[in-house]
Amino acid sequence: MNRVREYRKKQKLSQFSLAEKVGVARQTINLIENDKYNPSLNLCISIAKVLGTDLNTLFWEVEDNES
Amino acid sequence: MKVKETFGTKILKHFYGIPGVLDEHARQEVSRIGSNAYLMLVSYLLISTLIILLISIRHLENAFWILVFSNLIVPIYGINGYVLVATNRLHLDDKEVRAQNYADAVKKSVKRGIGMAVYFGTTMFLFTSITNWFIDGTRPIRTLTSIHEIVKWILAGALFGLLMFIYDLFRIKKFRE
Numbered sequence: 001m002n003r004v005r006e007y008r009k010k011q012k013l014s015q016f017s018l019a020e021k022v023g024v025a026r027q028t029i030n031l032i033e034n035d036k037y038n039p040s041l042n043l044c045i046s047i048a049k050v051l052g053t054d055l056n057t058l059f060w061e062v063e064d065n066e067s
Numbered sequence: 068m069k070v071k072e073t074f075g076t077k078i079l080k081h082f083y084g085i086p087g088v089l090d091e092h093a094r095q096e097v098s099r100i101g102s103n104a105y106l107m108l109v110s111y112l113l114i115s116t117l118i119i120l121l122i123s124i125r126h127l128e129n130a131f132w133i134l135v136f137s138n139l140i141v142p143i144y145g146i147n148g149y150v151l152v153a154t155n156r157l158h159l160d161d162k163e164v165r166a167q168n169y170a171d172a173v174k175k176s177v178k179r180g181i182g183m184a185v186y187f188g189t190t191m192f193l194f195t196s197i198t199n200w201f202i203d204g205t206r207p208i209r210t211l212t213s214i215h216e217i218v219k220w221i222l223a224g225a226l227f228g229l230l231m232f233i234y235d236l237f238r239i240k241k242f243r244e
Contacts, residue, residue, distance in 0.1 A: 014244040016163070016165065016242055016244060017244070019088075023088065023090065024088055024090035024091070024092070025087045025088045025090050025092070025093060025163075026163050026242065027092070027158055027159075027161070027163075028090050028091075028092040028093075031092060037092055039091070039092075040091055043090075043091060
């Protein structure tokens with residue numbers, strides 16, 4: 001599961017606002033958050049920039065037992 | 068981030084009835100729907116041509132009329148119907164607006180409905196004047212000045228506009244933040 005929703009909420013952005021900022025439809029943001037759509041690298045970068053973070057933080061899955 | 072839409076993008080959005088942004092996800096889905104529609108259309112063309120060929124051996128005139136009408140019905144109701152259902156299922160045709168902008172969106176739909184009513188009424192009125200001329204030799208000026216025809220197409224335009232407005236209204240989705 002990616003962390004787009006978590007970071008969007010940290011930034012106090014709605015799906016609608018984030019979608020407007022990155023130039024996509026709200027449904028696309030919803031699909032990304034629910035892991036139902038794999039966004040392109042360019043879109044991932046745009047989302048990361050708007051959310052003030054990086055691609056690893058948003059999309060790299062980290063196992064809980066990894067230490 | 069607003070990206071300027073090219074003419075091609077506008078045409079694509081118009082054909083698939085997408086009111087919002089044609090982003091990468093929408094483009095991917097539109098390509099898939101378009102490929103399916105293409106496969107259906109080519110299959111129809113091959114099968115219908117074969118059937119018409121067989122009918123035309125004995126009934127040439129009937130074959131002609133069957134081909135003309137099936138070529139009108141299959142793309143309009145079959146292929147367009149598929150595109151309409153597929154885009155609707157994926158919510159590509161939703162008009163999402165913020166709750167506070169809902170009234171403005173409804174106003175836009177009313178304006179669109181009026182526009183469609185005028186467009187449909189006028190186009191069909193002019194089209195009828197020409198078809199009447201071809202079918203029974205009625206001069207276009209006679210059709211264009213006939214009160215019966217004018218009233219008929221005003222009512223037809225109003226009904227079409229109303230239906231388009233209702234359809235548009237169902238597509239507007241209120242989004243609360």
